[in-house]
Amino acid sequence: MPSTRDIRRRIKSVKSTSLITKAMQMVAASKMSKAQEQAMQGRPFALQLEKMLKDIGANALEVEHPLWKNKGLNDRPCVLLISTDKGLCGGLNANLFREVNALPKETAFVTIGRRGKQFLARSKRNLLADFELGEKVMFTEVKKVSEYLTDLFLKGEITSLNVVYSQFVNTLVQKPSSEPLLPLADLSITDAGLLGVANSKNKEAAEEAPAPAGDVAISNIDAGFIYEPSEEAVESKLFPTYVNFQVYHMLLEARASEHSARMVAMKNATDNAKQLIKDLTLEYNKVRQSSITNEILEIAAAQMASN
């Protein structure tokens, strides 16, 4: 049976731990609300950009821009892994890494966040570069990452780029997800079938408007865009903007997820500590009571003997 002193010591240590987790919970909560707000605000812009891109993909006969499709080189996939710098955020990183483990061996990696870098080093993956961005997400900082990636792609060192990050659903749920970013043509995969038809049929049809009714691609011709000042000018501006903003936005989502997960993890820790204190206190009282009872018994026995 443990002595009362031991139990008291344990209660004290659990109490001080719970104070720390409580404080971390508060910090995470305040960061979380800011990060969530930022991530949610950026969503309409990100969605609209994506829609615009898909519209271009669906309507253009041929997109010439180098970011649009790969040059038919050997397959060299790359993944941008957005993880956290610090731990203590529940299963957030572990879930991401499970996603990474499922990827083929030859995948190259670029990371944002220290945890991801350490994980890749441990599992002996091919790490091309790692970035550590500070607590505050600055667009100019993120741009360096996305420009580095774009550069790799343009040089042909990688042929596709996916981003693995924790998508923010709500405070309790963060979904590890993998989204294709480059080449941009991959985005409109759902339209690809239609686009394929449009490409072959419309080349001639586009010259002599309008195409006969009943053609699958008719809506494509009708909605064909006029580009101002020119298709190249719009694309060479829109595509990099899209990549930069998308990476920025995913990082914001990852940050919102991180702080949410950390807050929940810390809240659980605080609750557990409280339960533990309660149990320990109960045990402490029991031990104390039994020692008092013992003492009384001894005194009574001694008195009986002396009589």
Added chain:
Amino acid sequence: MKLQLEIVTPEKKAFSGEVDSVVVPTVEGDLGILPGHTPVMTLLQPGHLQVINGEKKDYLAIGSGFAEIAAHKVVVLTDAALSEDQIDEVSVEAAIERAQKALQEKVSPEEEAALKAGIQKSLAQLHLKRRKHQP
């Protein structure tokens, strides 16, 4: 039939609603859009965006960006969209001054372009704030 106009910035959805017509500042000059317009994808430059609803004209100072125009829908993506009362004249002037000072020093061509675009955006805001609109 009215035009469905959406103005989206990275911070928020600045405008969403039905309008009679809209004038956007493209890199090739102002472009007036009425319902039933041909689909156009265009680049925007910093300037004034005019929202016209009946007799009422509203102005927004926008930064550079993109506009996607379909027959009954216009989507404007830009880095900033401010109405007259959201513009703080003093801080905008300070921003211009800062940017111009930064231009004096040695900067890379990219930074220079970014600074100049920033100045253009600030000027568009100032211009909107100072000009008196006729009702």
